[in-house]
Amino acid sequence: MSPTFQVLVRSITLEAAGVLSFELRPLDSQLLPAFTAGAHIDLHLPGGLVRSYSLLNSQDERHRYVVAVQLDPNGRGGSRAAHELRVGQTMGIAGPRNNFQLAEAAPHTVLVAGGIGITPLWSMAQRLQALGRSWELHYCARTRQQAALLDRFEALAPTARARVHLNFDHEPGGSALDLAGLQSRHAGETHFYCCGPTGMIQAFQAATAQRRRECVHVEYFASPIEAAVAGGFAVQLARRKTRLLVAPGRSILQTLLDAGVEVPYSCMEGICGSCEVPVLAGEPEHRDLVLSPEEHARNTRIMVCCSGSRSDTLVLDL
Ligand code: FES
Known part of the structure; x- marks a missing residue:
C-alpha cells in the first residue's frame, strides 16, 4: 500500500441521488499536501478496501480535501464502504497523485463530464477560472436529480456560469451531448478533457481522434482492458537479487x-498509477491507462497490477 496519513471526516453532504461528498480535514493544524487540479487520493476504507477518488475542490485549498462518491450497489464494495463513513471518523488516505494533468496555458479548454466524472473537471474549472483562462464545461447526467455539484455552478458569477452547459438526456426534451459537433467547433490548439463512464470516454475519444494526442485527455472510472494474467514469465528483482515466477492466473x-x-x-x-515500478530490462506487456503510448514504448515503467511481460524475464527496480 502507499504510505498513508490520517484525516478526519469533517462533513458529509448529499450532492445528488446516491452521491455523497466527503470533506476531509487534517487531524492537526498542519496543511495537507498540495495538489493540482485533476489529482486523486486513495481512501483506505473500513474493511481494508482502498479506492481512488478525484479531488473536487480548488487546488488553492490546503486545509481540506473534498471527494464525492456515487453509490454503486453492484460495485466491488468501495462506494458502499464510503457511504458508511460517518462525520467525526478518522481514516487513512494516500496521495495526492495526478494522472490527469491540466495544461494551464492552453488558449481554450473544453471539459466534458459524465455523471460523477464531474469531480476532477470541476477542480479544473475552478483552476482555469482562477487563472483567468478561457474554458467551457459540458456536464452530462441522466436527470437533474442525478447531477452532483449543481449548486456550485449556480454560485458562479454569471460570466462563469455561462461557460457551464448542462445535458440531461433522460429528461423530456433532453438529448445526448453531440461530441462530434462540439469538437468540430474548436481550433486545433484547444485542449479537451473527459471523465465519465467507459462508453462516454470511448465516444469522446472517437470524436477527438483527429486531434493532436497531447490536446486530448481522459480519465476512466474503471478500465475496459483485461489485466494480463497469462503468467509464464519471471520477474527479477534487481535490488533484492531475487527471481520470482509469475504463474498463470496471477498478476x-x-x-x-x-x-x-x-x-x-x-x-x-x-x-490510478500507484503500483508503478521502474523496469530495468525486458519488454512489458502494458495494459494500463496511466502511461501514454510514448511511455509504453519506452518500456522503462510498468503498472504491475495489470500489465504482463512479452519477454521471458522482466528486470524490475525492486
Ligand atoms: S494499482 Fe492502480 S494502476 Fe496499479
Missing part, C-alpha cells in the same frame, strides 16, 4: 505480494 502484483514484497497499490486495474 505481477499478486506474485510480488505473495513473496512479501511491499508494493503500493490501489485500483488494481491500471487507472
Whole structure:
C-alpha cells in the first residue's frame, strides 16, 4: 500500500441521488499536501478496501480535501464502504497523485463530464477560472436529480456560469451531448478533457481522434482492458537479487505480494498509477491507462497490477 496519513471526516453532504461528498480535514493544524487540479487520493476504507477518488475542490485549498462518491450497489464494495463513513471518523488516505494533468496555458479548454466524472473537471474549472483562462464545461447526467455539484455552478458569477452547459438526456426534451459537433467547433490548439463512464470516454475519444494526442485527455472510472494474467514469465528483482515466477492466473502484483514484497497499490486495474515500478530490462506487456503510448514504448515503467511481460524475464527496480 502507499504510505498513508490520517484525516478526519469533517462533513458529509448529499450532492445528488446516491452521491455523497466527503470533506476531509487534517487531524492537526498542519496543511495537507498540495495538489493540482485533476489529482486523486486513495481512501483506505473500513474493511481494508482502498479506492481512488478525484479531488473536487480548488487546488488553492490546503486545509481540506473534498471527494464525492456515487453509490454503486453492484460495485466491488468501495462506494458502499464510503457511504458508511460517518462525520467525526478518522481514516487513512494516500496521495495526492495526478494522472490527469491540466495544461494551464492552453488558449481554450473544453471539459466534458459524465455523471460523477464531474469531480476532477470541476477542480479544473475552478483552476482555469482562477487563472483567468478561457474554458467551457459540458456536464452530462441522466436527470437533474442525478447531477452532483449543481449548486456550485449556480454560485458562479454569471460570466462563469455561462461557460457551464448542462445535458440531461433522460429528461423530456433532453438529448445526448453531440461530441462530434462540439469538437468540430474548436481550433486545433484547444485542449479537451473527459471523465465519465467507459462508453462516454470511448465516444469522446472517437470524436477527438483527429486531434493532436497531447490536446486530448481522459480519465476512466474503471478500465475496459483485461489485466494480463497469462503468467509464464519471471520477474527479477534487481535490488533484492531475487527471481520470482509469475504463474498463470496471477498478476505481477499478486506474485510480488505473495513473496512479501511491499508494493503500493490501489485500483488494481491500471487507472490510478500507484503500483508503478521502474523496469530495468525486458519488454512489458502494458495494459494500463496511466502511461501514454510514448511511455509504453519506452518500456522503462510498468503498472504491475495489470500489465504482463512479452519477454521471458522482466528486470524490475525492486
Ligand atoms: S494499482 Fe492502480 S494502476 Fe496499479
